[in-house]
Amino acid sequence: MQIIVERRAGTVALIDDDGGEAVVPETELASAVAEREAEHPRWVWTDTAQWYPPLLAAGVRVERCHDLRLVDALLAGIAGTAPSREWGRAPAPARSDTLFDVDDETDARATVIASTEWARQQAAIAAHPEPARLTLLAAAESAGALTAVEMQHAGLPWNAAAHDALLTEVLGARPAPGRRPAALDALASEVERLLDVGPVPIDSPPALVTALRRAGLEVASTRSAELKRLDHPAIAPLLQYKTLSRLHTANGWNWLDEWVRDGRFRPTFVPGGVVTGRWASDGGGALQLPKQVRPAVQADDGWALVVADASQLEPRILAALSGDAAMARAGAGEDLYAGIVASGAVPSREHAKVGMLGAMYGGTTGVSAQVLPRLARSFPQAIGFVESAARAGERGERVRTRLGRTSPLPPSSWRERQSAAGSEGAAESEVRSARSAARSWGRFTRNFVVQGTAAEWALAWMAGVRRRLWRADGGALTDQPHLVFFVHDELIVHSPREHVDEVARALQEAAGDAGRLVFGETAVTFPVTVAIVDRYSEAK
């Protein structure tokens, strides 16, 4: 059964299957939801990110929901239209210099009648050629939205003292605000001394290029890959400076002050935030947590981190998508790349890895391009699948993931370039640049099908883990094993030590379920490695 949650001027209507309505003041919503949650309804509401945090704060957990905003975005993508409404986004703050008053319009767009929208979405899903897949995607997306809020609520356990210690270890003591740590000062002086061309503006890439050239180093940029190719004594300290400076600015003491409170890092996860369906994050750079700071991610006393990682997820996804039996066989063990080597297709694991990544990203140079023909011979269906997605993109067509998320159409400027290049008397440069733009869009659609389907698998995995950890008898989320982190193909559960084995089992079993859910019968396996550790850095 489902219960639609509909806002009505300071009150909230809860509408059940039979059309029965209970209208409660917003202040009493949590208890009204708690009362009904016992019947395991699916909560149909406009936006999990808005409705769920206050419920969790009141100690009320919700098992299932349908997120109208996220599903609308999916359906709009499929229909090739813009999302139908602004979903309750806060109105733009009033600005005195604004030329026209947008508030009325913004409010109107923000008003979504949940029951009406729910009916519309059900009809749209039923009318889709693959309603079962789309239903699954809507459920997975919505479960992800619940999990995202729960992970922010619980927070990733973070030992601020350990973080401070590791910063001090490599940077020196925390400097006064606005000052540079001692280790960076020393490295900057060293670079200056070794270049010996006067002051070196080390933090400004364009000015640094000028200084390097003054020192006789032929560089076009200050990218570390380019600097590494140079043979000069100043390069090593310069690269070291960049690494430490990055740590200091991105994940240093300021980051710690801003993002870690009461032993927890609580980023906002943004389900569906990426065009492919991957999650994005907002604040703290949660999805780019550098390995350097992972020693600070530490389980509470008596607890452990159960860290699970899906092995070679994307090539396995491609094998399942394309039904490539040979690649499924190569992935039968724990290491798909080793399986590709064993099949005789390529000489080394590195060749297998770089070649597969190149096939999925559209690499055209180096080792990746070299081994592609061999991979194509051994795994014609898998390679053919991404090639065909690339060709579709080059023609300006949309592609879709396994469960039905569609890629956007290229911008109108792209189409105009293509047609201009195809017309009589087009300049050669126009043709070349249009061709290059077409290839570029093809690389996007090529990757979209794999990355997007991997995101679907990951959502199904996460939902399965959450379901297995769910305790019907209630209790606070954080009193029992709970998800605390997700990065595309990796999950972390914070768990009391006495439960880690069952948590590990849940992570494994849910991975198997996810493969069957997304692909039905498939020979492709999705092994996950699970590590039970005190610190995130001890995993892998």
Place this chain on the structure above:
DNA sequence: AAGCCTAGCGCC
């Protein structure tokens, strides 16, 4: 001062 852009680098 605020907004926007680029360069660069972190993650998957």
Place this chain on the structure above:
DNA sequence: AGGGCGCTAGGCTT
């Protein structure tokens, strides 16, 4: 001339 992101600093414009 390999896909997707977020974030920071510098530097420019408004």
